[in-house]
Every structure is written in structure tokens, then in C-alpha cells.
Amino acid sequence: MFGLCVLAGVLVAALLLPAATGTGAVVNQSSDAIDRMSSSLAKREMPLVSTVTDRNGKPIAYFFNQYRVETKPGQISDSMKAAITAVEDKRFWHHEGVDWHGTMRALAKNAASGQTAQGASTITQQYVKNYLVHVTARNAMEAEKAKETTVARKLREAKLAVELERTMSKEEILTGYLNVVPFGNQTFGVGAAAQTYFGTTPDNLSISQSALLAAIVNQPGALNPETNPADALARRNLVIDLMADPRNDIRITKEDAERAKKEPLGVLSPLGRPPNGCVGTGDSETDGFFCTYVENYLDRHGVSSDQLENGGYTIRTSLDRTASDAAKQAAERYVPTQTDGIANAMAVVEPGKDKHKVRALAANRDFGNDASKGQTAYDIVSRTVPFGAGSIYKIFTSAVALEQGMSIYDTVDVPASYTSRVYKNGCCSPYTVQNAEGVDSGPRTLQMALATSPNTAFVKLQEQVGLNNVVDMASRLGLRHAMGQVNMLGRQLDSDGSNGPSVADTVKQRNLGGFTLGFTPTNVLELSNVAATIMSDGVYCPPSPIEEITDRDGNPIPLQEAGCEQALRPDVAHQLAQGLAKDDTEGTSRVAAKAAHWNRPMIGKTGTTSAHQSAALLGATPQMAGAVLTYADGRKPEGICDAGGDNPPYLCGDEGNIYGGKVPARTWFDAMMKIHEGLPVAPLPGSPPPPGR
Template sequence: MRTGDGAPNKARALITFVGVSVLSGALAAGLAIPLAGFAGASSEQIVKTVQDLPRELEVEPVAVRSRMLAADGSVIATLFEQNRVPVRLNQIAPIMKTAIIAIEDSRFYEHGAIDPKGTLRAVIRNHGSGEVQQGGSSITQQYVKLSLIEKARTQAERAKATEVSYERKLTELRYAISLESQLTKNEILERYLNLVNFGDGTYGVQVAAQHYFRTTADKLTLPQAALLAGLVKNPTGYDPTNNLKRAKNRRDVVIRRMLELKVISVHQANLALQTPVIDPAKVNPVANGCASSRYPFFCDYAVAQLLQNPSLGKNPKQREHNLKTGGLTIRTSLDPRTQAAAQASISSHTKPTDTAVAAITIVEPGTGLVKAMVQSKPYGNGRNHTNYNYNVEKSYDGGYGGFQNGSTMKAFTVAAAIQAGLPLDYRINSPEQIDLSDKKFRTCSGVTRDPDYHPRNSTRSGNLTMVEAARYSTNTYFLQLSQRVGLCPIARVASRLGMYNAQTLQPLDQVISMTLGVGYVTPLQMANAYATFAARGKYCRPLIVLSVRDKANRPLRSPKAQCNQALNAGVADGVNKVLGAVMEPGGTGGKLKFGRWDLAGKTGTIQENKAVWFAGYAPNLAAAAVVADANLPYTNLMYGHTLDGRDIRDPTGSGTAGPLWETAMRGAMKGLPLRHFVEPSKKIINGDRKELPDVTGLDRAAATKLLREAGFDTTIANKLVASPVPTGKVAYTDPRTNSGATKGSLITIYLSKGPGQP
């Protein structure tokens, strides 16, 4: 062996190092392998192995659970990979520090990173008792090992951090020596007590104290501290929620060791030994994630929003990890009082066993704050449970993606018509059934037609104003209105108010029947769009997550309120006036009005009754309720479907979804200030009407030319009408001459078939 390079000295140092390694924990754990691992290796190889070992431990921030809060600060959910709340050493009861040192490393403050004397004593004691009662590794070494396991991100890294090998043990020892040169003993003990696993899903002494004893780390008693200290050796085997007898035996070992070291008196020991281990009735359940939340669907949706936030990480995987380990405080928009009102409505009008599903969302106008989100099927995988959130779009795995919304779309047609300058008393002759086959409807990209379309009313027909047609939800009126206004303005209004296909996340289709319902939309979309009317045209994107703060209480960037004036305030006032008539006696929502509130709303029933809606609002809150078949293929609600345990015999927006809306809003509005809609201006009420040229008696060509020169579009009715005017000449127009029309309006020319019954 050469002497010039100091190899013998290094080898001797290594032998000492390895010997200490064995004594410092490997034997106590039954691992008689470090020395064997060196068999056959030359001193040069051994020295090289040691030289290649890392010297400084890079400790990652300890994983800390995150909390999701409601708007009032109450906890919605805890999210964690390890349930941990770090505390400072001065926030831990002295008896806890005494207990953990006594059983794990009684000479902790006397030795360096390694304690050969303590290790030998542990070996002898463990050998004599036939089981591991005392550990051989110092607290510093244990902390190093736990830190390496904590750093592991993959299965391979975890396997390496726990493998049975001399290299791992030497690595831990090297790290331990380095650590003790950087940190004080108290700093190491504080980190250790915050990192260690105390069983039953708890990490760190603070959460363990809360979980097992409903107390805090600074208030732990001797028997409580002894139990926790004993758990460290085998968190699962000594878990008192698994085996009270084993837990007591282990706790008592700790107490007797403390007595042996004379850190407690005989009297204290006897009292502690007689104390019950835990009171099972007082053990706090470990609630992790949205499934354990009081509001699981809202929580899931909030998490989905957070996983899109770049401030939490570069990709969804990093964001999820940070969400569960970063000790974040997430404040949300959910208002427990409003949520309770919505839930009371669901509980009053539905049962989990119903074949139909119901959902309600409540939004605050002018802020976009989502105050409540409830549904009739409970969260979970069991029978009559679901993991789908029926209130939201299909932008994440749990989002259901909405339902067709029926006549709630008429509100956007009203807005487009008022925006175009039509008066609120704009009349259209609206028979029970009309023939719109092959009629042109203007879109943003041209025109569309339906070769065979004969829609009809399910409510009142006649020569109705816009207010009357909204009150009765007259289909033939709104189809003709949408033809005159054009589908493009309606689509643009709807889009500005947050409406899109919740299944595909694409714009709504511009089809002839658009005003009667189109695509798939959600209660969240409907409530928030109608909230825009309540806020006099101020649209705000739905806001779920209000703020995110890290464990140092520093704010992280998160989406803020995004609001804009999507509709002219006067136009919104006009919509409120029209939809307010729906809530008056005789209107489809007349039976849903309550209190002295100004209320407005709209019913919605889709084709073949596959879903029914009621969306409505006061100046303070807006809500949308839906009852639907959520199973593919969708079927008619009146055939074989139940709600509140009874057959649905006549599904309607007012009679089926309406009561859900009314009960939720009645409860949510309690205690809120009485506010009123702004009365629309005379210009909005009367519209921006131009005088129509009188073309009665002219031929079609002359009438068309005159009307178009005046700035109107024209179409010829497909049937002749009885009139004293000569056959083939213009009998009248719709709208009539004395009604006037807005510039660019579609004027229908009716030609005469000669005298007869008008």
C-alpha cells in the first residue's frame, strides 16, 4: 500500500467512519450489511466511494397542507400530500421535546451528528428485549433520511432514498455531519418534529396533536407527548386508531424510558401510565381534498381553476404538487349563507334517488362572484351519486357541460332588439303556428334557412308587443323578432354576456331556432349572463378564486375580476322592464314573485321537455335553476322521470324549475338591502323608430323599391291576404305604417287576394 498519497490514513478514517455507520443505526434496524458491502473492495475503491458522496444536504421546503376558504374565512377543504402545519420550537410543549429525545436520542444535545455510545446501548437494549425499543440513529441522521425521502419525486428516487445499502448509510452520515455544522441542535429538532410521520395521515407534531387529542402542540401533556414520541418508530404499527393495545405498550415504553433518564418523576410516570391512550370519539378525522369538503363540487371547480394558474407552476402536474404541498391559503367566492339557501331549495324539491337531476347557481351582479353552487346528486361514486358538476362547463374532467337552455335565450333576443332601437311595445302578429320554411335569417356570415320549419306556440298567441310576448313566452313572436333583428346581433349579445357551447367551448350556433334555445349552456353561464342585466349591462367573468397566498402569507398572482360594459345601461334597463313583466300576474313567472323585491326572469323549456329552466334576478343576486335528464340519450322528462320522488307529469320552466329558483332566491335575499331596477328612458321605451312609407295599393316591385330606399329590408309574405285592395297589390306591411320601424328592420309585405274576410 502506498503512503505518499495518504491512502492508509484515509482508509483508517474510513474504517472508523464505517464502524460508526454500523453502530449509528444499521445494526439497530437489523441491517448487518454496511461492512459486508465493503468485502472485497480495495481501500482505494472505498476511499473513492466516500469521496464521491455529496457533502451538503439540499433540503427542500417541507410539504405543508393548503387550505381553501369560503368568502367568510371558514374552511372549505384542506389539500395535501402530507397533512402538516409547521410550528416553531417555542410553540411545542417542552414535554414533547423531552419525550422525543428520551426515546430517540437521549444524548442529542451532548454528541455530534453520530452517537456511538448511544448506538451501542440501543443495540444491547434491543437485543435483550427481543424488539426494537430504542433507535440507534441520531435525530440528526433520522432527519437527514426523512429529508431525502421527502425530496424523492419518483418511485425510483424513493427506492434509492430507502434502499438497504452501505452507500445510502454513508451518504446520510456525511449529510448529518455537514448539517450539524450548519444548524443548531434546536433548529434540527424543530425541523425534525415538523417533518416526522406521526401515523394515520398526520405529519408534524402540530397536526398530530390536533388529530389525536384535539389540542395544539404547545398544550400537549406527558401521556400525549409519550404516545406521539412512540409513534415515530412505527407510525402504522403503533397507530392508536389501528391498535390501542400496541399503542399503549409503546407509549408506556417511552414513559418508562423518560423515568429511567430521570426527566420525569415516579409520580408523573404512574399518572401517565394510568391515563387512557386516546378517546376514539375525539379523534379528528383526516379530511383531505374536495371529496371530504362540505362543498365538494364547488371545491373541485375551484381546483380546476387553480390548475390553470401559471403562478402555481409551469404545468398542471407542478401546479397540483404546489397546491398540495405549498401551504397555500386560497380564498374563494363561496358565501356559506347563500350556499345554505340554495342547498335548502335542493333539499326541499329533490331527492338523490330522482331520475331527473337539478342544479342551481347564484351569482352576484356587478362582481361575477359565484356565491353558491348546488345540485341534487351527492358527490361520490356510489349509487345515486355523481362526480359530475352539473353547474359548469366541460373544461375539466368533472364539468358536465350543460343542457340546452330553451326560451331563456329569448332574453338575448330582447336585448338585441332594444339595442337595434325597437320599442318595448313593438308589435308582431304571432299566430299559434307559422310557416318559416325556407325563410332567410341573417347570420354573421350570410344567411341561413330551414326548408321545412313550422314552429308553434305552447302559450298565448295574437298581435303582441315585446313585453306581452316575453310575459307569455310566445315562440312565434320571438322567431319573427329574431328574423327582423338578425341572428348575428343576438349571437354577439349572448357572446358578450359569456354564452358559448359548454360542451365544445365554441360559439353558439346561429340557427333559425336560436331564440328558442341553442347548444348546451350551464346554470353558471345563465346566472352570470342574467346578472349582467341586473348590473345594467356590466358583465363580469365568473370569479371563483379571489386570492392565493403562500405559506409566508405573500400573495401569488391569480385572476382578478374582469368586468366590462357589455351592454349599454339603457338597453339593460329595457331588458329588465321586459323580463320584469314575466314575474307579474299572468306571466310565466308570476307565481314565483316574492316579497317587495324587483324581480325579472325567464322560463325555458327545450324540445321534447328534456330540460326545463328558470333564470331570474334581483338587483342584488341572479340565479339559474335547471331540471334535466342527465343520461344519454336524453329523454322527455314527463315520461318515466321523477323529481322529489314523484313522477314529473307536466315539466315546465315555471312549474318544475321555477320553485327551485324561488326557494333558493327567497332564502338568499333575506337580509339584503331593498334595491330597484332603473326605469328605462323614454328613448328605450319608444325605440328609435323611423316613419314607414305607406305602400298600400302599390305593386310589389314599387313597394319594395320605396321601402329599401327608406332604409329598410323587405320580404314578401308567402300567402295572399284578403283585402279591399286589388289583387296582387300591397294590402299592408308588418310592422304597420303607423307603427314605424328601426332603420334596417325587415319589413314583410302582404299582397292582396282581393275582397273577403280580412
């Protein structure tokens, strides 16, 4: 402390500052800084990269505020230690945190030139400054204060440096410094720098590589080897020469130095720093849709974006690479990526009574920011879009009817046209509905009505069971966001409700009988989860993309996920599954199923909106559930024309002819055939139909 007092006096005298600016305030600031830095070191709060992986632990994305890979003392090469001490603090192994002789020389030079207190900082002092700037600073103002060139800052650094030398070993201080210091290109710490510039680890850094990294530390911007290789090379060679100085505690031979100086910079091009966030993630552009859902899901369930970018978490997701690749390939096969104005999105969810795991979120669109290449950075698979799923919503009407005591073998009336006495078309005129082309009139069982999808039968049935009950059933089975959190335009409701009401409230308030025909905004992921709920004996679980989260030390992090609930009685869910069991054999998806050689029991329901701007298929086996939505995603949506077979669809104004049994069904069966490879053929839940049915 005597040395500190002497230093304070010299600083004050040299810079002609009033004595009042000296020790009192500085000591208080130093004590506070020591407490915060000590607390931060004890808690290991240094910002680290969070890694998102697939279900098998393969990384698909990284999140960071500072790209940093924490490194232990034994994981840093001797050449790196030699390089950084040679150029930044050759007396590092001997001083006690502050190099008094060097400081006095610097002070004399500064005083003579009229500058403020600069220079002569030891590695320990630099560690303090960088830690205060990049770790403990709570805002930009605090970060700037930690960098200001003042007497107060110098005194604080000196005091903190002495304290650190008392509590940490030299190896710990050097490692701490090398973990915190910036190396340019958004890279912090030697572990990340080794990867960014050379694609290696710090224990494998060569002499020339170590020297370059030590050179960059001096001026990360000006000595960027990508943009200023000549100056970076000159500074690197200077560091190599310093490393060979015989006065160093860790040094290299002159022969090694000469060989190292002849080596090229050897910097990776492009640099090896991973992309930050969801754009450019994983092995394919599909991972971005899943990554975005994970990011949003974590934020809603207890892990904020700030925690994600700084916490060093490992998030193992439920992403199944086989399912994801199959869904992506099928979506692109039937609607190529750059198809103008048409999106083809698919979600896959695994049923279960304790969790519904999201296995794939894929689309024909690649995930990215270049629209000219058919890319989009919107989460088009997991968010609600302003296009309907058509007759798939007849499932909800059927579920209410079954819950109220109807059987799938009961007969429903199917007139060619039906004018409702309950619903209105807008304010005044009667609501009249007709069947789609090719759907015959005449009575049939509820099971066959689900397979053949007559509009008139389900509008009549909705009248009988109650519109409000049907809307509530849609939410119960899985359309939680699409019903309750967006308006009729598919836009997220504001917190003050100013852009409401919700879809559910609007349908109820306006008595919109067309709800069972699926004209309201929908959500591909939630449609998949509806199928998963039916196949899980009526148990609804939120679609979860998370298997487990661990912190930087490998300890599990609990997530505040909602639990599962019995949305539908098991017996009703079983009846509903049996009611949906004919779509692939006698219903609207039979042509696509036959072409794909599908031979497993499944539930299925197709849907198409009246303007042919969207069409969908919801389907599931006991092992996997999924939905496909093909819709017009351009700025001016048009009808979609299906050209048949492998020919891509196209926009065709008001003359669309797409149906759920076409592109959506082909996509679904193509993907699910691959996803089910190796899985046993499993029966649907519930009793099999009576003989002859």
C-alpha cells in the first residue's frame, strides 16, 4: 500500500490535479470495483457462448454477445504464454501486480508531454481493465468509465491488480487475462481466437500463430489480419523477435524465431468464428426455422435473450436430423425453393402423454435474409400465418359431437347445398354453403363424412353442437396461439388489446359459421400438435423443442414449461382417431397415399380454403404426427394451381385448383415414408371398426 500512496502522490503532482480528486473517492470506487469483480470471478460470470444442438448433441447454432470459449491454464500452449508476456509485460512473472519502475517512467513521459496517465500497464492491470469493461460493466457508460485515461482509473487498476496478485496465482491471472481480452472480429479470449483465425485450439497454437494473436491484442482494429495483413505481419514478427529475448522467463530460440517469421499469416478465409444466432446455422438452411422456435420458446419459458447470449448454456433440442431432412427434401421436391409466391411448410411432432417433442420444422424456403434466393428469416413453420387450413377444422366439430355422445358410425345428412338458420353471412344475408366439386350429396356415417369432407354436413353439425364449443375444442386440442393470441389477420395481439379481438373471440362474437371450414389464420406446428394430442389418448402437451439445458458447469437448468393436460377423454380421442382412419384409403388423400406406397394405419384430414390460396394435410401414426400447409406467401396472394405429379405448383390468379390431397398430401407421405423407415407398423388407438365397416 506504501507504493500505492507514493504513486497517488506522484500522479496528482505530475498532472497538477487538486488533492481532493486523489485518494478518498478513488479508494471508495476501488473498493466497490473489487467487490464486484471478486463476486463476478467467484460466480464465473464471464460471458460465454451458448450452444444449441440437435437431439444427438450435434451443434446447430450458437448465441453470444461476445464469442468466447473458456480455456483453462493447461489448455494454453507455452508459445502463447511466451508471446503475450514478451510483448505486453516481460516482467509479469516477477512483479506483484504493478510494475512500479515502468509506471514511474511512463508518468514522467506523460507529464512532460501534458498527457493523462497512460502506459506501463501490467498484464494484471490489463486483466482488471478488460474484466471491468467486458464483464462487470452493466451498461455502456460503465464500460467507458472503465476505459477512461484518468488518475482515478489508474489508481483503481493498480489497487485491484495488487489485490488479485494476493488471491490468484500467476497462471490463473494470465489465463484470466487471455480469456477476457478482445482479439478483434467480435472474438474474445484465446480459445475463441484460436478457432476464429486458425481453426484450432489454444493448446495447439504454434509460435507464429501465438505471435499473431499477441500482436492483435495491441490494436485489434488496426491490426486486423483480414483487412490489414501487412501491418499485422510486421507486428507479428516483432512479437516473435521479443519472444526470443533471452531475458524472458519463457522464450524461444533464435532459430525457431527465424523459421516462424518466414511462415505466412495462415489466417482462415473466411474466418472460423461461427455465425451468431439462427441465420446460417447447422448443416442446412432448415435448421434456422427450428433454431428460431427454440430461441422464442426459451424466452417465453424462463431463459431470456441476454441469458442465452452470455450464459454459456448447452441446449440439447428435440430436433431429429432424419425427420428434418426428410421434411425439407419433400417440401422442396413438390414446391422448389424459389417458386414464386408459394410456401410449403411442414412440422413433425412426436406424440406422448408426458411431452410432445418437436422433431422437425421445415419448409421449401431456405432460412436466411436473401429473398432473391427464396430465403426468409420469418418463422413460417412455427408462427401463425394468415391463411386457413380448410376442412381440417371439421375435426374440431367432430370432436365436440363425439364428446356429446355421437358415434363415428352415426349417419349425418349431406345435402348438395345448405342455408343456415343460425349463421349469417356478414350482417344480414343468410349463410349458404355448398360442397366442393366432386363431393356427392347423400347421407353417410360421420367416419365417411370425415373422409369425403362435405361442407354442408359439418355446417349443420356445428349448428347442433354449438359454434362456441367447436372454437373452444380447437384451442383445447392444440390451436392455442392461432385461437387466442392473434387477430383475424394473423397478427400477434398487442398487450393492450388494441388490435384485437382474438380469432376465437371474433368468431364467437360474429357467429361465423364458416369456422368449421377452416378459413381463419392457422399454425402448421399447432396443427401437427393437434394430431399428436389425438394420438396421445387426448392428452395435450405444449409442443416442446427442448430435451435438456445445462449451464457452463454441466448442471441442469430447469425450464418453466407448462404441463400436459387431458384435453379430450381417452374414449373420445380413440373414437376420433378411428373416425379419421379412412382418409388415406377412401378419402381425399388416397391418391397421394397410393402413389407413395403408404401401408400403415394413420389418421388424416385434408383441407382447402375457398379461394385456393392455401391447402393442408394433418396426419399421424402412433409414432409421429405432422402437418403440411401449402399457401400463397407473396405480397399479393393468388390462387394456387396444382400441375400434378412432380410438377411444381404456380400462382394462377382466381383460378386455383389446389387441394389438401395434392401438394400437401404428396409432401406429407413423401416425408413420412422416410421418417417411419425402421419403425414397426402400429395400430391406431381405440377399438378397431366393427366387421364390415
